[in-house]
Amino acid sequence: GESVGLHxxxxxxxxxxxxxxxxAYSNSASDxxxxxxxxxxxxxxxxxxxxxxxxxxxGQRVTVLLNKTVKHLSLQIAATQPGDSAVYFCxxxxxxxxxxxxxxxxxxLSVLP
Amino acid sequence: DAMVIQNPRYQVTQxxxxxxxxxSQTLNHNVMYWYQQKSSQAPxxxxxxxxxxxxxxxxxxxxxxxxxxxxxxxxxxxxxxGLGDAAMYLxxxxxxxxxxxxxxxxxxxxxLTVL
Numbered sequence: 001g002e003s004v005g006l007h008x009x010x011x012x013x014x015x016x017x018x019x020x021x022x023x024a025y026s027n028s029a030s031d032x033x034x035x036x037x038x039x040x041x042x043x044x045x046x047x048x049x050x051x052x053x054x055x056x057x058x059g060q061r062v063t064v065l066l067n068k069t070v071k072h073l074s075l076q077i078a079a080t081q082p083g084d085s086a087v088y089f090c091x092x093x094x095x096x097x098x099x100x101x102x103x104x105x106x107x108x109l110s111v112l113p
Numbered sequence: 114d115a116m117v118i119q120n121p122r123y124q125v126t127q128x129x130x131x132x133x134x135x136x137s138q139t140l141n142h143n144v145m146y147w148y149q150q151k152s153s154q155a156p157x158x159x160x161x162x163x164x165x166x167x168x169x170x171x172x173x174x175x176x177x178x179x180x181x182x183x184x185x186x187x188x189x190x191x192x193x194x195g196l197g198d199a200a201m202y203l204x205x206x207x208x209x210x211x212x213x214x215x216x217x218x219x220x221x222x223x224x225l226t227v228l
Contacts, residue, residue: 008153034216034217036219041222041224042221042222043117043203043205043219043220043221043222044156044203044219045219046216046217046218049216089155089156091217100158100161101146101158101217102158103155103156103157104155105154105155106153106154106155
């Protein structure tokens with residue numbers, strides 16, 4: 001469950017296109033997942049969450065998909081905007097009473113004009 | 114309105130000189146966390162408090178300590194900072210999971226420089 005890596009994967013998309021950011025999580029017992037957006041010099045900002053009893057959840061312009069069979073999570077951003085440029089992290093909750101979050105390595109989203 | 118506040122935003126210390134970072138919250142959340150985030154890496158959980166109960170991650174060095182004198186405040190003490198401790202330190206809070214939400218709310222972070 002430890003995230004390692006010195007080089008963030010980067011996803012470049014054209015403004016207005018849809019973005020899909022993927023995340024593989026480590027623990028099959030994890031029951032709660034969060035996607036965060038982190039802009040340079042700021043703390044992570046909550047985007048959307050999903051519990052393990054669901055496979056899809058939609059928010060405003062964002063959708064999270066959960067595939068427990070292959071331990072995979074994805075974040076879809078519709079009509080990507082320049083303000084969406086940031087690093088995106090998934091986090092899984094593996095704690096006994098729900099307080100142990102492990103972050104994925106992150107993906108840098110770059111929106112091209 | 115700020116909900117999770119971290120002070121200072123930038124902290125410079127000398128190698129081996131103890132330093133304390135502070136976090137306060139206006140959310141009245143039960144749980145407070147400290148994360149370490151190095152450049153281009155994901156946040157790594159150091160420890161958390163569930164009310165007054167302290168929970169240390171197994172691989173958190175002894176050099177890192179924490180105090181939570183009350184619900185609103187939590188401190189991170191680095192007893193003898195090394196060059197490898199230079200990082201962004203993030204504080205986060207969440208409610209009692211029994212209330213149906215585990216969402217974490219992060220502060221803006223304190224960037225620590227060790228000279």
